[in-house]
Amino acid sequence: VRVEIVAVGTELLLGQIVDTNSAWIAEQLAAVGLDCHFQTRVGDNIGRIRQALEVALGRAEAVICCGGLGPTQDDLTREALAEAMGVELRRDPGLVAVIEEMFTRRGRTMSANNARQADVPVGAEVIPQRLGTAPGLICPLGANGAQVAYALPGVPHEMQEMLTRAVLPDLARRAGEPAVIVSRTLRTWGLGESQLAEVVAPRLEALDAAGPGAPTIAFLASGIEGIKLRLTVKSPDAGRAEAALDLEEAELRRLLGPALFSVDQPMEAVVGGLLAERGLTLATAESFTGGLLASRLVATPGASAWFVGGVVTYASRLKQSLLGLPEGPVVSAAAAAAMAEGARRRLEAAVGLATTGVAGPDPQEGHPPGTAFLGLALADGPAEAVAVRLPGDREQVRQLAVISALDLLRRRLLGHDHHSIWVVGDDSPAQGSGPAVLHANGGGSTTAPSGR
């Protein structure tokens, strides 16, 4: 079954909202092996919604419409689908009652407009609403209902719930094909994109030689989330697909070593898991990342078990008063190490992690933008610091400093020595290379005395 996505909403066409719904839907379709060759965005205009539907139905068997199911006169997806089906809309009194009850439960009165959400094209099946007021629709189209159009709300969590509950199962029934496509994403940090490609090259060749049925590998550079390797396999059954992925993951783990930090898990969750396992607590000291490191840690479920807190010493004098640094340069390996040790002691944690550096646009203390020093203090030795050079604008430099600091802590908790430390830099003018480009570098690490 070929599926197309039609996202409806004038705000999308005006660029006021980025269409994240289509990307999410596309990802789900790919995961279950359904082809999606085209995606269209169209405004709140009944003629043009119909036109988009017609073009899509000329190329595909199924169309997922997203948006335009709200209560206002602007919301026209229901009307366009009824026109495409050549039927009338009828108000479903049962649905009106459900919507009315949703308002009552929240202590509010339903406005007359909201009853529009109970309008159903004759012959369409309703997907009951659970999270919002708009029901979804399954609309048979074409000769003998050989084609289908789904209507889903534009509110992301409502759309996602309905797609998972009703649309994907319905599509699977129509597809009737037993094949599944399963993906697994390995995340890496510490190797540049081109270097990663070199390391992985033997596997790419082996899989190519193995021919159809073998997993495929795609590279996805995504900045703060690391450089990802996405393995995908199509197989008649899920068990065989998982087994093929297990085998390939093992091969890649062997090649990548400590650069592979997780399967489908963010860096902060990996670090949190390692700290929790070891019964360690963490405190942070941030200069130019300004709380970004702490806020990522706090966003991790269960963080209160291992994260105690942090300080943001944006003004230099606070590095002295809050963390006990001596007077002197604040963008340096010594300062980073002393900040980490200060955070560890003053916040009474087992581990201290620190960032200082230059986000740009101007140099600071003679260092160019993109320079960062990452400090780490553990209980059993002197604090250390690592220098990295990070590409990108202010925001990206900060983001990359945060994942680099977390990776330093991860590697130390796993017992890797200095030689697995890296320097980050821009390496290629080639188009399409992602933002995070890293060079491995046997060294680059400095052990500095703790600053007190």
Added chain:
Amino acid sequence: VRVEIVAVGTELLLGQIVDTNSAWIAEQLAAVGLDCHFQTRVGDNIGRIRQALEVALGRAEAVICCGGLGPTQDDLTREALAEAMGVELRRDPGLVAVIEEMFTRRGRTMSANNARQADVPVGAEVIPQRLGTAPGLICPLGANGAQVAYALPGVPHEMQEMLTRAVLPDLARRAGEPAVIVSRTLRTWGLGESQLAEVVAPRLEALDAAGPGAPTIAFLASGIEGIKLRLTVKSPDAGRAEAALDLEEAELRRLLGPALFSVDQPMEAVVGGLLAERGLTLATAESFTGGLLASRLVATPGASAWFVGGVVTYASRLKQSLLGLPEGPVVSAAAAAAMAEGARRRLEAAVGLATTGVAGPDPQEGHPPGTAFLGLALADGPAEAVAVRLPGDREQVRQLAVISALDLLRRRLLGHDHHSIWVVGDDSPAQGSGPAVLHANGGGSTTAPSGR
């Protein structure tokens, strides 16, 4: 001139990348008054790129293709355009030399693949590359070149530079229409969406009655950036357009009062500006927002003039040791006020701003998720705290707490009293309402003693 956007890339179709380019292009087109009724995404497949082009050229006079100009065999936009034009691709030796030189300048050798980026459909005009290696293309199509297709790289900053430099001027020439569309976005915080609509209703009626040529008003709820009112006007010349927006802005300012916090400027920049004007410095103390408040402040250009730093006291004991709070509940108005006062004193700033609350999913100290207390300490009086109820998931609750805390500080710096303080809550199950739904509330503020 009707324009369509065709974004090319299999990673878009698989949902691995969200298509932010189309939204950006759409926004630029809307700003200069060009209609864009459809946007399409298509994979790296020459037949399907051609199909998407044909459909688009069947509806519009101009098509902007974005992506597929990279150096690899996957990059097929050049080939598809040549086919659509019915011409051959010819390698331009001048362009090859430019690309080669870009590599040389960075101390690298050009790979043979990169020469593909110098392939130009016969009859197409080249848009010289400035930031990356791929040149853009202007391809005449249709009878007498009445239609046009542009090809731009998929790397956002390269695409943006070329669109602004070459595509928009070319489209303006083709449009030949002297009208401009000018927009201005007023940002508000403290009124719920429905309440905002009520307040603004008299202007909507007046503008409706004024008929064509009058500005239009659109509501955009965007969480952390506040609820926006976007004024748009179409006029024969820019001066008249700006004058019409000035008049309308004045009317809205009168109605909205202190809820209007800026024109096209984020909350943290407004707060920073007020602090700088008054020569005040700010320190933060964060519990459940975990550094998010500090990191937004640090991201503001010029922040070092007024932001000194902050503490993230995620563990309760740090509220005592770092901020001097007494033992006791940490999710309370008294704790928020004491945290603000503690930050102000310990970090030696003129102003202390604090957050404590429950992000969820579980309640804490008897408070449901979404409860937040915002503390503010100024030099000239006791610290105060304000209670708010915030809708959404963990991340959204944190984000809304941050903008609410900043808005509290903004209002106090402007001299507004307690009666302009608000309580935030979920108000409507209606689909399409944005995440930030706020209720004005004459009160809700608590003055608590500073915690020492």
